[in-house]
Amino acid sequence: MNLKSLRIFVNVMEEGTLARAAARLNLSQPAASRLLGLLEDEQGVFLFSRTRKRLEPTPEAEAFYPEALRILASIDEIPSFFDQVRKGDMPLRIICHPRIVNGLVLPAMARLSKRLPDLRMKLEIHPRRDLGRRIMHDLFDVGISTLPLPVESLTPRHLHTTKLHVLLPKGHRLAARASLKTKDLTGETYVALDSNTVIRQIVDAELTSKGVELPVGHEVSAGAAAYRLVKNGLGFTFADPIALDPELDNGVVLVPWKPDTEVRIGYFLSRASHRKDRVDALIECLESVCSARMKQFGMNPGKS
Numbered sequence: 001m002n003l004k005s006l007r008i009f010v011n012v013m014e015e016g017t018l019a020r021a022a023a024r025l026n027l028s029q030p031a032a033s034r035l036l037g038l039l040e041d042e043q044g045v046f047l048f049s050r051t052r053k054r055l056e057p058t059p060e061a062e063a064f065y066p067e068a069l070r071i072l073a074s075i076d077e078i079p080s081f082f083d084q085v086r087k088g089d090m091p092l093r094i095i096c097h098p099r100i101v102n103g104l105v106l107p108a109m110a111r112l113s114k115r116l117p118d119l120r121m122k123l124e125i126h127p128r129r130d131l132g133r134r135i136m137h138d139l140f141d142v143g144i145s146t147l148p149l150p151v152e153s154l155t156p157r158h159l160h161t162t163k164l165h166v167l168l169p170k171g172h173r174l175a176a177r178a179s180l181k182t183k184d185l186t187g188e189t190y191v192a193l194d195s196n197t198v199i200r201q202i203v204d205a206e207l208t209s210k211g212v213e214l215p216v217g218h219e220v221s222a223g224a225a226a227y228r229l230v231k232n233g234l235g236f237t238f239a240d241p242i243a244l245d246p247e248l249d250n251g252v253v254l255v256p257w258k259p260d261t262e263v264r265i266g267y268f269l270s271r272a273s274h275r276k277d278r279v280d281a282l283i284e285c286l287e288s289v290c291s292a293r294m295k296q297f298g299m300n301p302g303k304s
Contacts, residue, residue, distance in 0.1 A: 005039035091120035156266035189217035189235030
């Protein structure tokens with residue numbers, strides 16, 4: 001792919017006209033038009049509808065724009081990357097998906113920083129659908145995820161296994177129960193994660209296997225949003241002790257959901273990383289956070 005073509009595409013998206021995009025890159029308008037046509041020919045798509053005064057992005061262009069920005073940002077970071085390599089100042093690259101950021105990854109990073117105060121870290125948070133691709137491209141040192149996360153040629157290492165719970169606002173009529181069955185939730189408002197999330201898939205598979213349904217009251221795409229809606233009294237959701245945001249502990253209650261439904265958390269190690277001591281230290285901190293959260297909620301860490 002021609003990088004100049006990619007840059008002219010991004011600039012047309014941002015400027016709205018070929019003339020302004022060409023001027024921004026110090027190109028003539030005919031040269032910019034040829035570069036844009038080259039990109040369309042290479043990929044076999046139409047990126048813009050031509051009108052008299054503007055180029056209107058097609059749905060393909062709108063979908064490609066964020067990816068083009070990511071590609072160019074990665075390329076623009078290359079000089080900085082090699083500068084850090086020369087100085088021996090590369091940060092530890094950590095990637096994960098949003099669900100486990102607040103409850104697991106950030107507390108582990110805080111512990112690691114106390115242990116290795118001079119260590120620099122870079123955290124990237126990606127949706128699960130993008131996380132596997134980042135791991136396959138080896139753009140990380142440690143990748144942390146709820147499992148399963150299909151990644152070709154890399155096998156995840158097990159970090160912890162926990163149980164799925166029903167999350168309720170403190171003071172709810174069901175909050176004092178020792179455990180809850182699905183029938184106990186009848187009539188309660190279900191704050192569900194969307195169908196792309198692993199927790200929703202686990203819950204739906206369990207419900208289907210038992211031939212029961214839970215009508216969805218509200219639906220969100222991120223666990224953190226669901227937890228906060230529950231804290232504010234909008235219903236219940238499903239969560240586990242490791243993913244739950246620690247700052248919400250005083251406003252919500254986790255009640256075991258029967259039957260026992262496991263949630264597995266694991267990590268991937270980069271094949272290219274040569275920072276074994278720092279990676280090992282991070283893994284120890286992740287394990288420590290997991291154990292502490294399990295003990296806090298009365299679960300035996302030894303059963304992970």
